[in-house]
Each structure stands twice: as C-alpha cells, then as structure tokens.
Amino acid sequence: MIVDVSKKILIVGLGLLGGSYARVLKRFGFHISAITLEQDAIDYALREGMIDEGSTGLDEKMIGEADLVIFALYPHVFVEWIERNQTLFKSGALLTDVTGVKRSIVYKIQEMLRSDVEFVAAHPMAGREVSGVENSTDRMFIGANYIVTPTERNTPEAVETCLELGKLLGFANVTTLSPEEHDEMIGFLSQLTHCIAVTLMTCNDKEHMEKFTGDSFRDLTRIARINDLMWSELFLANKDVLLDQMNLFLKQFNSLKTMLENEDIDGMRAMMRHSTERRALFDKK
C-alpha cells in the first residue's frame, strides 16, 4: 500500500467530482483540505465532515503541506493554475487530476512542471447530470471505470499510487492508456455520445412530445442536459479525434438510411444482429 492515511490530500476544485473524492477519501481517514472559489462549497463540505479545512484563496500552508494534490478544474483553468502557483508545492508532491481530455493537458503540464514534483494524469469515468459539491456522493464510482494515462516522464511508483487511488475510490476497473489512446477512446465513447444526444434533443422542436415518449428517447437524451462551458472546451481540446468519430458515425448512419431507402431488409437485419451481439459486451458485469 503506497497511499497511507498519514498522507495529506489537497483537492483543488470542490464540485461534484472533487466533492465525491473528498467524501470517499475522508472515510478512509486521510487529512483532506480543499481550495475552491466559493465559500459556500467549503462551508457545506465542513458541515458534512467531508474535509478538514478549506480555503477560497491560495492558502500557502495548505498547498505546501499536501502530499497528494487532486485537480478537479476546467482544463484551461487547471493549466493556468499550475503555471501560476507551482512554486507553492511541497517538494516530492504528487499531482493528479480528473480532466476529460489528456493530450492537450498532460504534456503541457509535465513540460512546465518543477522537476521535484510529479503529475500523473487520470480520468474517472463517472458523472451525473447535476453539478456542485452538494450533489457529490461517496457511491459515484462504484462499478465505474478509472483510466490513468502515464507518459515517459512518470515514475512507476507514482503511476502505482494513482492506480491505488482509483481502487480506493471504489472504481470497478482501474486501467492505463496512453494520452493518445485515452483521447481516441473518449472521443468515441463519451464525446460522440454527447454530440448525438445534443443533436437528437435539438433537431425537432415539435411540441408536447414528452406526453408520447417511451424510455428509449429518455435514455438517449439523459446526457443532453449538459454543462455547455465545460463540454465545448472538451470538444475543442479533442477536435481532430472527435471529428473522425463523428465521420465514422455519419458513414454508418447514412448506410442504414440507404438500406431503408432501398428496402434492403436483409441488410438492416444484419446490422441489427451485429448491434445486438456487440451490445452484450457492454453489459455491466
């Protein structure tokens, strides 16, 4: 066990994800501090016993004492934070994050970072349609996937610590991918699905459809309730990959459309059988 509970953990950005990290890790007995913009979030977290201390400013003591710093910020805010404040870290501190894109973040931060501090990037594949620390929960990661994206600059020990952190948090699958593999995977599994949901939700403004809907439309549009500021930033940060995935989808959708136009029932049935078979792989174990 590399992560021992005498370690001090600092969470920067106490929202839905940062708050859920705090809830789970506090239960193990770690000393948890938090830096976030809103005093309300800190007050809430203190009342809930999720953190030991919190600050809305750059509390130098809090930053300087942290062994592990978890960043749960918007991508560009995260990069700027490191640029401005990295002198405050304790020597030997380990940094990790929850950012949903990796190529555009990881290399930039590792490039500029002090050599006595290490950053291992990670992506917890979990979320809700609501945000804010008051919606955080210590059960959010159960059954979910956690991806660590190490680079050549990382030490095996730091990577191991991050993998352990994922297990402590309760993730069902803890794996590693390169930043490139991660962004391709996420471009398909997460970003393309959000593009589809938003498109479906906005392509037909007919009124009163909610009275006639079944569960399938609800399922396909659950994630159409979306944080526009964060997701537009994530889309742009993975633009090349996401465009490729959108084109893959378009090609297949157009081929289904052509089959329908031509009343090619065998072709449609073959695609549906392929779909049914492949979906079985994605059942939660």
Added chain:
Amino acid sequence: MIVDVSKKILIVGLGLLGGSYARVLKRFGFHISAITLEQDAIDYALREGMIDEGSTGLDEKMIGEADLVIFALYPHVFVEWIERNQTLFKSGALLTDVTGVKRSIVYKIQEMLRSDVEFVAAHPMAGREVSGVENSTDRMFIGANYIVTPTERNTPEAVETCLELGKLLGFANVTTLSPEEHDEMIGFLSQLTHCIAVTLMTCNDKEHMEKFTGDSFRDLTRIARINDLMWSELFLANKDVLLDQMNLFLKQFNSLKTMLENEDIDGMRAMMRHSTERRALFDKK
C-alpha cells in the same frame, strides 16, 4: 366503467407485451384466454395463474366468446390473422392491438373488418430488451405512455373502452392521436432513436472498449439490443416518416460538426443550452 370484469378477454400472441397485459388484467378478475404459437408459453402462463385457458390453435369457442380481443403480433402477422379468421369473432366484439406503427395497419384492418366488430388501435409505449412471456411483468406500464389512435370509423364508446383499458393497465398517460400523428411521433421518438443506437453500436469495431466506457455510451446503446425481425418490419412500415426524421437528425448533426470544424464555441454552447433546456421537459413526472 365500460370495461367490467364479467367481460371475457382473449390475448392473441403471448409474448412480453401480451403476457404483461395478461398479468395485470388477471389481477382485476377478468377471464383471460390466450392463443399463441408455443405450448410452452401457455403452460408457463397457466402455471403462473396469468390466464384461465390457452390454445396453440384457432380455438373457435375461445375466439367466439371473447368480448375484447387484444392482438400482440408482428404487424404483417396481425393483418393476415384478421384476414383469415375474422369470421370467428362474436358479434359486437372489440379488437385492439399493441402494434408500433399505425397508418399501414389501422386502415387496412378497418377496411376489411366485418361491420359488427370494431377495431380501435392502441400503442403501449413500453418494452424491455428481453422478450417472451417469461419476462413479462405486471409493473411494465407504470409511468409509461399509452396512445390510442382512433379513426372516423370508430365509435366514441369503443374509443372510451380502449382509453379505460390503458388506465387499468397502469399507464401514467393515456392519450389519443391520429394514426398519422402517431407515426410521425413514433418515427422520431422511437424509430430514430433505435436507428441511432444501432448505428453507434456498429460504427466502430475497436476492441476492448467496454473496459473504458462510462454510463453515457451504455445509455445510448441500451436499445441497440434489438429484435431484427420486428424492427426491420416496423422501419419499413413507416419508411417515409422515418427517412424524414433521419434527415432532420443528419442536418443538425452536420451543423454541430461544422461548428466544431470552425471552432465556433458560441454556436456549440448555444446548441448545448437549447438541449439542456429542452431535455427538462422530458423528465419523468
């Protein structure tokens, strides 16, 4: 209360939907009989106490005594059944169905039907990713929508009886639409969503993605497990409308893609805010 429990109900096609109808209606004390292809389905339903009697053949007494006949068959099988066997109905019998398309079924059947028997079409908007009577449940319709699609040939009394049946079955919303309105609504809310799910599930054959997925991909592909025989028939029976809906979706998807290509962050954010606002309408009440 037009539907009284002294009425005899016959269900033709004892699968997931027919079985679920039987379970709920039996609880109210109706006499329920069933005609279906498989003896196993009848044996199961008798053991479970869901039906009073069943037959794999054209039991003339069963058909001739039924006050209400509910058809839960594939669309073309339903039309053929009526063509061949309508002489067996009791005079004054009311027929209804569960078919997922309406224009291509309703007029054809009403046109050919004996004048002393009435058919009021209905569509229970509920389903599961599994089929068969052994997966039927008496809770399938709770919170779901039930659409009756009357035509000029229907009497107000028969329409009222069908609406009452929907309420008895436990549907949260029981409404009427014309067959044309129904098919447009369903083309968008149900058929387009199935096209999208099947496309998403089959457009990228990269392996091992299930290890890295979050819930959004699972949500969008739940219905990608699909009965190819039934759905290819439903798609073809609503071809014109479904192609229109696919084109609506394509137009909006391409416009999102263009915004991403042009890094039009304001355009993307506006679409996401529209999406978020509109999705709120579809929350289950």
